[in-house]
Structures are given as C-alpha cells and as structure tokens.
Amino acid sequence: MKNFWIAPSILSADFACLGEDTARVVSAGADLVHFDVMDNHYVPNITIGPLVLTALRKYGINAPIDVHLMVKPVDNLIISFANAGANYISFHKEASEHIDSSLQLIKAHGCKAGLVFNPATSLECLEYVIDKIDMILLMSVNPGFSGQSFISSTIDKIRKVRKIINFYNREIRLEVDGGINIENIGTIAIAGADTFVAGSAIFSQKNYHTVINAMRNAISLVVGK
Ligand code: DX5
Numbered sequence: 343m344k345n346f347w348i349a350p351s352i353l354s355a356d357f358a359c360l361g362e363d364t365a366r367v368v369s370a371g372a373d374l375v376h377f378d379v380m381d382n383h384y385v386p387n388i389t390i391g392p393l394v395l396t397a398l399r400k401y402g403i404n405a406p407i408d409v410h411l412m413v414k415p416v417d418n419l420i421i422s423f424a425n426a427g428a429n430y431i432s433f434h435k436e437a438s439e440h441i442d443s444s445l446q447l448i449k450a451h452g453c454k455a456g457l458v459f460n461p462a463t464s465l466e467c468l469e470y471v472i473d474k475i476d477m478i479l480l481m482s483v484n485p486g487f488s489g490q491s492f493i494s495s496t497i498d499k500i501r502k503v504r505k506i507i508n509f510y511n512r513e514i515r516l517e518v519d520g521g522i523n524i525e526n527i528g529t530i531a532i533a534g535a536d537t538f539v540a541g542s543a544i545f546s547q548k549n550y551h552t553v554i555n556a557m558r559n560a561i562s563l564v565v566g567k
C-alpha cells in the first residue's frame with residue numbers, strides 16, 4: 343500500500359483550530375496534506391494563503407504539504423508558497439499564461455510540480471511539459487467547493503492519463519480531487535490513480551483514522567496490497 347497516498351483536504355477541517363485538526367489528520371495516517379488555495383477570481387470562493395502554511399509549519403506540521411492553487415495569476419504565489427514550506431505545488435493550466443515557465447518556477451524553488459486539469463479540460467498540452475511534471479491532478483469536481491459529487495467521466499480520463507504516464511515511463515503521481523469517499527475510491531484506484539484527495543469524507547467523521555483506514559482497505563481490496 344506504500345504507493346497509494348491519501349491526501350486529506352484541510353478545506354474541510356475546522357479552521358478555528360486548524361493546527362490541531364491538521365495534526366490529528368496527520369497522526370491518523372495522512373500521507374500528504376492537501377492545501378486548497380482559492381482567490382475569488384479563478385474560482386468563486388476564497389480560502390487561505392501562504393501565511394497559513396507558515397503558521398502550520400510553525401505549529402509543528404512536518405508532513406508533506408500539497409498546495410493546490412486555484413488562483414490566477416499563479417507565479418507570485420508559487421514563490422510565496424515555496425518559501426512558506428510547500429512540498430508539491432500544482433496550478434490549473436488555464437491560470438497560467440506560460441505553463442512551461444510556471445512549472446520551471448516551481449522546480450527552481452525546490453518543490454515538486456503539478457499540473458491540474460478541470461473536468462472539461464483536455465489533456466492536450468501534457469506531452470509538451472511531461473518532463474517537468476511530478477504530479478498530474480485531475481479534478482473530479484469543478485473547483486471551488488468541497489462536498490460536491492464525483493463527476494463520473496473522470497474515470498476514463500484517469501485511464502488515459504495512466505496510459506500516458508506508463509508510456510513516458512516517468513515517476514509522476516496521478517492525483518484525483520473531488521467527491522472521493524470510501525464507496526468510490528476503489529473504482530478510482532483501479533482506473534489508475536495513486537493519490538486521493540478527500541475533504542468532507544474524512545473531516546465529517548469523528549475518527550479520522552477509521553475513515554483513512556477504510557479508504558486504504560477499499561483500495562487494497564481491488565488492487566491488492
Ligand atoms: C475543490 C477542492 C478540493 C475539495 C475536495 O475545489 O480542490 O480539494 O476540498 O473536497 P471533497 O473531498 O469534499 O470533494
């Protein structure tokens with residue numbers, strides 16, 4: 343199960359005690375902390391910025407942090423989040439005028455680079471930048487809010503991306519974000535995903551360890567240990 347990562351989205355955590363709630367989900371077995379950044383411009387919602395990431399690091403969160411930028415433009419915030427202690431930084435291809443240079447900027451600041459595709463966004467540019475990508479993030483909801491339903495056409499897209507990654511034979515995480523729960527995570531894993539973002543499905547439960555474990559079991563049932 344080493345190769346499958348559960349990435350709780352702290353968008354659904356208790357913001358009134360974010361440090362404590364994030365620490366709880368990390369000790370419950372989170373592999374990555376998914377950190378959703380929204381600007382009320384690229385998406386119709388607003389969330390948290392680099393200061394909050396700095397505060398989480400200061401609080402003692404040492405787990406890898408996966409910054410999902412839903413902002414436009416992206417380049418200034420890439421630098422701020424890298425300096426604040428991000429490990430992965432992903433942005434939406436529509437949000438950058440120069441995708442290749444934004445990817446280079448992430449790498450130049452010592453982070454892993456991710457490119458995000460919305461449900462209706464084609465994969466067209468992928469082959470031109472695949473050598474600079476460490477993570478492909480497929481949105482399975484339209485970005486902006488937690489608690490939405492998984493869009494089923496994502497399953498075919500996951501299969502397509504898995505084939506592309508295999509073809510290029512590069513170490514690239516395939517992350518899926520939106521509407522993931524214990525019931526559908528197995529299907530998403532079979533299609534080829536290896537990194538699963540889940541917000542409401544985890545934080546709505548009292549016991550984070552129980553739900554994360556149930557997710558791992560659901561994956562291992564279909565893809566083996
Ligand atoms: C949506 C965010 C997601 C969201 C997932 O724009 O990018 O990360 O928090 O939440 P759930 O798992 O509730 O769909």
Ligand code: ZN
Binds near residue numbers: 351376377410519
């Ligand atoms: Zn996200």
